[in-house]
Amino acid sequence: MSAAFSYTAEYVLDKTYFEECFTQSVNTTPNLKQYSKTAIFTVIGLAILMQESVGKLPSNSQEMYYLGYFFIGLAVVEWLSIRFKKTWWLWRQMISKAAGDHVSLTIDEKGIHSQSTHVNQHILWTDVYRITQTDAGFLIALQKSTTYLSKRCLTQNAIDFIASKQS
Numbered sequence: 001m002s003a004a005f006s007y008t009a010e011y012v013l014d015k016t017y018f019e020e021c022f023t024q025s026v027n028t029t030p031n032l033k034q035y036s037k038t039a040i041f042t043v044i045g046l047a048i049l050m051q052e053s054v055g056k057l058p059s060n061s062q063e064m065y066y067l068g069y070f071f072i073g074l075a076v077v078e079w080l081s082i083r084f085k086k087t088w089w090l091w092r093q094m095i096s097k098a099a100g101d102h103v104s105l106t107i108d109e110k111g112i113h114s115q116s117t118h119v120n121q122h123i124l125w126t127d128v129y130r131i132t133q134t135d136a137g138f139l140i141a142l143q144k145s146t147t148y149l150s151k152r153c154l155t156q157n158a159i160d161f162i163a164s165k166q167s
Helices: 015-025 036-054 061-083 085-094 156-164
Strands: 006-012 102-108 111-115 120-124 130-133 137-141 146-150
Touching: 006 156, 015 085, 015 137, 015 146, 036 061, 061 085, 102 156, 130 156
Parallel strands: none
Antiparallel strands: 006 102, 102 111, 111 120, 130 137, 137 146
């Protein structure tokens, strides 16, 4: 009878870890769906500004003028968030309270348990929908979310064990 598998490691949530998470888990190829909100905000802003130039309502002309440019500004911010997606995401992670935390990781027959100062997460193998192996880690898909697990803190035995859970 073989002994039950158990693996424990510790890693730090630093910029290189967050950058790896983003690179391995986010699709960065631009598509039209990403820009739909930008286009909608631009059209609304231009429609308000054009309506203002046609209809001369003295009571709310200045408010409509500002509202039109507000929507144009929203479109610019949305475009920038798409254009600089990685930088924006990394910056948000680095200013979060989790940045710099030490994470204790335990992988066993029940599942994956990660614990830090701010997070105590249990992923049971029975809750895992799909495991996708990438070059640098694993994307673990649950019913409503996906978690990334880096290989840099794993031994070959742990990698093989997680890979065996794919089937």
